[in-house]
């Protein structure tokens with residue numbers, strides 16, 4: 001397809017995915033909060049079967065919500081379900097994944113520096129990850145392990161970390177991260193489709209038939225809802241992770257992902273405890289501290305930093321064989337076909353992400369970013385269509401590490 005139209009399709013899918021995702025997570029956060037704030041109604045408003053009520057004011061109106069201990073004696077003609085937010089989020093997300101990473105597999109999914117997997121095999125790994133994650137997760141939730149929610153959670157965390165490690169050995173770093181998120185997102189949406197909604201349907205049928213709802217089903221649905229609750233924040237990070245090469249581009253990227261997932265889970269737990277009226281004083285500061293620790297651990301070594309040699313007053317050219325003249329030629333040949341005010345690659349009319357490397361200043365000011373995109377990781381050149389060699393990457397890296405000086 002025409003590159004320009006392809007970008008518009010990308011935009012439409014991403015926009016749709018963000019809108020439906022916000023709707024899904026928004027309702028889920030709202031009901032979590034609601035559940036924890038319901039209080040028994042005062043005696044004068046007591047109604048048979050009503051367990052709690054909540055008053056709120058929003059957007060110029062007063063609202064009173066009541067929750068039934070089991071179910072109302074008679075169902076109203078319209079009952080609102082919350083499921084299309086979840087399904088639409090998955091559908092738009094999967095379409096976007098397929099469009100960016102599968103149709104564009106050569107540029108985004110495979111990385112010859114990581115493994116010898118070709119586009120087809122890598123797509124199979126991607127699709128297999130989504131399906132396999134659900135099959136394994138579902139089996140674990142139905143196993144005896146589910147009797148101990150904490151042991152189950154620990155097992156899921158170890159498996160998730162293992163999956164992240166395995167994917168970073170097979171796919172391009174960004175794609176590896178994204179597939180961990182897509183696997184979790186698939187589990188979340190499948191939980192709604194296969195377990196939570198069927199259990200709610202059973203509740204409604206049980207009510208109309210005058211029998212008690214299936215308790216085991218209800219318990220499974222509650223377990224899956226709990227998992228979805230804790231998966232939310234890690235998944236949200238992964239969905240924006242492609243902006244952060246310092247995470248996916250690190251040699252221990254899978255471990256960094258595990259660390260950030262724990263930060264997300266701890267943050268969610270803080271909200272849950274707060275909602276239950278048991279605020280915890282150290283979870284949020286702990287999560288913040290863990291973020292600082294991750295930032296410190298992943299920091300480039302001192303000499304890696306642009307200008308470090310210069311600041312230290314050392315001779316910038318000592319032991320450095322890379323001159324700006326050489327770098328400039330490499331950038332013009334390998335990057336500027338796309339990253340230029342007038343790109344020469346067919347289909348491009350503007351420099352990607354507004355990043356152009358036409359002038360020495362443009363190259364120097366983005367040196368840190370060039371280092372991580374083209375040397376630490378091989379994210380750029382995209383799909384290495386311009387055939388950048390390892391020697392060229394090493395040379396550019398040497399130049400940047402020596403201070404990125406324009407001489």
Ligand code: HEC
Nearest residue numbers: 243334335338352353355369370373374380381382385386
């Ligand atoms: C075939 C076209 C193409 C070539 C060649 C190319 N890039 Fe890119 N670059 C892109 C596209 C498309 C994006 C934006 C989308 C993305 O991130 O995948 C991008 C984004 C970037 C960004 C911004 C990403 C960010 O998160 O900051 C940087 C920096 C970058 N490229 C550096 C380079 C460098 C350095 C080279 C040469 C070694 C290079 N690119 C070669 C297409 C290309």
